[in-house]
Amino acid sequence: MADGLRFSRRLRRTPFTASAERAGVSEFSVVNHMLLPKSYGRSVEEDYWHLREHVQIWDVACQRQVQVQGPDAAWLVQWMTPRDISRAKAGDCLYVPITDETGGMVNDPVLLKLAEDRFWLSAADSDLLLFAKGLALGRGLEVAIDEPDVSPLAIQGPKAEPLLADLFGPHIRDIGFFKFDWIDFSGTRQLIARSGYSMQGGFEIYLDGGQLGGDLWDAVWHAGQAFEIAPGCPNLIDRIEGGLLSYGSEITRENTPLEFGLEKFCNLDVDVDCLGREALQRAANAGIPRQVRGILFDGDPCPTCAEPWPVRVGALQVGQITSAIWSPRLKRNVGLSLIARSFWDAGQSVAVHCIDGTTRNGEVSDLPFA
Amino acid sequence: MADGLRFSRRLRRTPFTASAERAGVSEFSVVNHMLLPKSYGRSVEEDYWHLREHVQIWDVACQRQVQVQGPDAAWLVQWMTPRDISRAKAGDCLYVPITDETGGMVNDPVLLKLAEDRFWLSAADSDLLLFAKGLALGRGLEVAIDEPDVSPLAIQGPKAEPLLADLFGPHIRDIGFFKFDWIDFSGTRQLIARSGYSMQGGFEIYLDGGQLGGDLWDAVWHAGQAFEIAPGCPNLIDRIEGGLLSYGSEITRENTPLEFGLEKFCNLDVDVDCLGREALQRAANAGIPRQVRGILFDGDPCPTCAEPWPVRVGALQVGQITSAIWSPRLKRNVGLSLIARSFWDAGQSVAVHCIDGTTRNGEVSDLPFA
Numbered sequence: 001m002a003d004g005l006r007f008s009r010r011l012r013r014t015p016f017t018a019s020a021e022r023a024g025v026s027e028f029s030v031v032n033h034m035l036l037p038k039s040y041g042r043s044v045e046e047d048y049w050h051l052r053e054h055v056q057i058w059d060v061a062c063q064r065q066v067q068v069q070g071p072d073a074a075w076l077v078q079w080m081t082p083r084d085i086s087r088a089k090a091g092d093c094l095y096v097p098i099t100d101e102t103g104g105m106v107n108d109p110v111l112l113k114l115a116e117d118r119f120w121l122s123a124a125d126s127d128l129l130l131f132a133k134g135l136a137l138g139r140g141l142e143v144a145i146d147e148p149d150v151s152p153l154a155i156q157g158p159k160a161e162p163l164l165a166d167l168f169g170p171h172i173r174d175i176g177f178f179k180f181d182w183i184d185f186s187g188t189r190q191l192i193a194r195s196g197y198s199m200q201g202g203f204e205i206y207l208d209g210g211q212l213g214g215d216l217w218d219a220v221w222h223a224g225q226a227f228e229i230a231p232g233c234p235n236l237i238d239r240i241e242g243g244l245l246s247y248g249s250e251i252t253r254e255n256t257p258l259e260f261g262l263e264k265f266c267n268l269d270v271d272v273d274c275l276g277r278e279a280l281q282r283a284a285n286a287g288i289p290r291q292v293r294g295i296l297f298d299g300d301p302c303p304t305c306a307e308p309w310p311v312r313v314g315a316l317q318v319g320q321i322t323s324a325i326w327s328p329r330l331k332r333n334v335g336l337s338l339i340a341r342s343f344w345d346a347g348q349s350v351a352v353h354c355i356d357g358t359t360r361n362g363e364v365s366d367l368p369f370a
Numbered sequence: 371m372a373d374g375l376r377f378s379r380r381l382r383r384t385p386f387t388a389s390a391e392r393a394g395v396s397e398f399s400v401v402n403h404m405l406l407p408k409s410y411g412r413s414v415e416e417d418y419w420h421l422r423e424h425v426q427i428w429d430v431a432c433q434r435q436v437q438v439q440g441p442d443a444a445w446l447v448q449w450m451t452p453r454d455i456s457r458a459k460a461g462d463c464l465y466v467p468i469t470d471e472t473g474g475m476v477n478d479p480v481l482l483k484l485a486e487d488r489f490w491l492s493a494a495d496s497d498l499l500l501f502a503k504g505l506a507l508g509r510g511l512e513v514a515i516d517e518p519d520v521s522p523l524a525i526q527g528p529k530a531e532p533l534l535a536d537l538f539g540p541h542i543r544d545i546g547f548f549k550f551d552w553i554d555f556s557g558t559r560q561l562i563a564r565s566g567y568s569m570q571g572g573f574e575i576y577l578d579g580g581q582l583g584g585d586l587w588d589a590v591w592h593a594g595q596a597f598e599i600a601p602g603c604p605n606l607i608d609r610i611e612g613g614l615l616s617y618g619s620e621i622t623r624e625n626t627p628l629e630f631g632l633e634k635f636c637n638l639d640v641d642v643d644c645l646g647r648e649a650l651q652r653a654a655n656a657g658i659p660r661q662v663r664g665i666l667f668d669g670d671p672c673p674t675c676a677e678p679w680p681v682r683v684g685a686l687q688v689g690q691i692t693s694a695i696w697s698p699r700l701k702r703n704v705g706l707s708l709i710a711r712s713f714w715d716a717g718q719s720v721a722v723h724c725i726d727g728t729t730r731n732g733e734v735s736d737l738p739f740a
Contacts, residue, residue: 004397005375006408010618027374038376127497138508248380306377
């Protein structure tokens with residue numbers, strides 16, 4: 001489901017957009033005021049099977065970095081997240097829910113600790129930089145906040161490691177999950193993390209210096225020929241099957257991290273200054289009213305979920321599907337939905353009121369889907 | 371110039387999207403994480419002539435409202451803008467540059483004063499809500515900030531006034547420019563302002579209650595039949611000819627309001643608490659290095675400006691065009707560019723390095739274009 005996108009400078013091109021165009025990009029989304037390639041003319045299903053078997057190159061420069069540095073940098077980052085970051089080391093990546101004072105989620109970035117007083121927040125689709133800047137200015141913190149010229153390029157799939165070891169040396173094999181290290185590229189030092197928005201493993205190169213975008217794409221592309229590399233993008237089947245959440249689709253400011261099973265990233269027992277801590281403690285004590293679940297549902301491959309579809313038990317709405325697609329592996333439709341507590345057990349029968357007018361039988365599933 | 375847009379819940383539909391689809395919308399942009407119709411299958415030029423002569427209905431719900439209310443609301447709004455808002459009255463709309471501590475622009479909304487302690491900031495394309503929330507939380511202000519279910523529908527063009535007088539009563543004729551009043555619609559009270567992102571006059575209805583979106587569109591549409599109404603959108607020819615700026619295209623955080631000739635909205639001599647005041651005073655005293663100008667340039671109708679095009683005098687880059695289009699009225703291409711001080715006088719010869727590889731002769735023009 002796609003319609004035309006009217007380009008303008010406001011929807012920023014990335015250092016890799018020209019390369020993506022040469023590779024045949026046919027559809028985009030927009031994240032952080034920047035273009036995100038979403039199709040190269042193949043079906044989501046073809047891309048899915050390819051991603052599971054080979055390796056793909058993804059322009060995810062739209063994951064913009066909010067750089068926080070200075071004497072108060074660590075304090076500010078901790079203030080924004082209920083996750084205890086005190087034991088993080090330089091070289092660590094941490095998934096950090098960012099909340100306001102109500103516990104509502106403002107963003108869900110990956111935090112990269114570059115030094116004790118320097119961090120990148122690799123942001124999902126909201127202007128996290130403006131929130132951080134507002135907090136710092138309001139509180140009078142000694143900290144500098146900006147968006148550096150850093151653009152992630154993801155190399156995802158089972159062949160990502162051998163490809164990148166060929167290209168940058170075997171030391172990249174030693175990088176642990178959600179850790180980062182450095183590579184040399186064209187006379188520059190570049191950050192590489194074992195991370196990425198897929199379930200198939202891989203790396204993200206945080207390219208520092210947009211002028212190198214075309215060269216980096218080409219280097220990966222050429223080294224990738226031996227590994228059947230293809231251009232790709234975050235894959236909706238892989239994402240939903242894996243229960244990977246999307247800020248703006250599943251997660252909004254109306255939701256707390258607890259509703260997404262992110263308790264392990266909320267160290268509510270640790271006594272740190274954190275904006276959302278009290279509200280989240282109250283919410284945890286009161287018992288959360290809804291939590292994200294998978295929904296398996298029948299019928300033909302479902303259309304694109306561009307607005308929430310009610311999930312009902314009898315006449316009662318118990319949730320709403322916010323992302324959905326046909327799973328060729330499970331041979332059923334799969335969706336993500338917050339589900340009210342009384343109905344969130346796996347196996348619960350539900351009815352999905354799809355945008356195409358059909359009502360489909362379904363059932364609640366744990367995440368990730370089996 | 372359009373490619374495919376992949377829909378998802380993250381790119382929010384508006385209360386008018388279904389109506390726009392029935393009216394034949396064929397292209398969108400994305401503003402504030404929401405769909406903005408950008409074409410109904412006619413050319414920008416056809417739309418331009420129609421807008422100048424008749425009346426159009428525009429889904430501009432993406433102009434999201436940041437509601438600021440409470441005892442500290444007026445203080446917070448003043449802190450964010452160098453414009454003196456102390457003499458504003460309920461019923462006033464004010465264009466307010468919002469700046470950070472460097473004087474860099476964070477947004478350029480229209481402020482609607484609803485009461486002494488309640489404001490809407492009708493936001494351009496950045497998460498102004500997160501900036502305001504950060505400032506309020508950092509400073510510990512007594513203020514509530516949220517995004518109400520309010521969605522502007524613009525009625526633009528010379529026949530907007532008679533149409534709306536027919537539909538809502540003759541009192542709307544008495545609404546002054548950048549003032550608002552109230553209308554009754556379907557048992558509800560709705561805000562209507564004489565404003566809009568065109569040079570052809572008109573109104574914006576700030577629909578409170580998204581469930582009324584289809585009904586409001588239909589009511590305007592039916593009343594508009596006698597006035598040759600058409601569905602439309604902010605028109606790029608009209609916008610550039612009129613020198614209307616776009617946040618994200620012309621204006622970024624790198625720029626101060628002074629660079630856009632917005633001195634009249636910066637009351638730097640008034641002693642108010644304002645984040646950007648000192649930086650702007652310094653910038654004004656130092657003399658601004660560049661300011662926005664029009665560029666008239668030769669050759670065939672230019673392509674879409676999706677990334678800046680260098681503007682040169684000899685070998686020296688003196689600016690960059692950030693929006694451009696063919697003007698059928700001036701029979702030349704028109705563009706907007708910040709231009710270095712020594713070259714910003716009207717009539718200065720320049721060369722435009724267009725994305726299509728052509729170098730075109732041009733000249734600097736005052737704004738709006740004659």
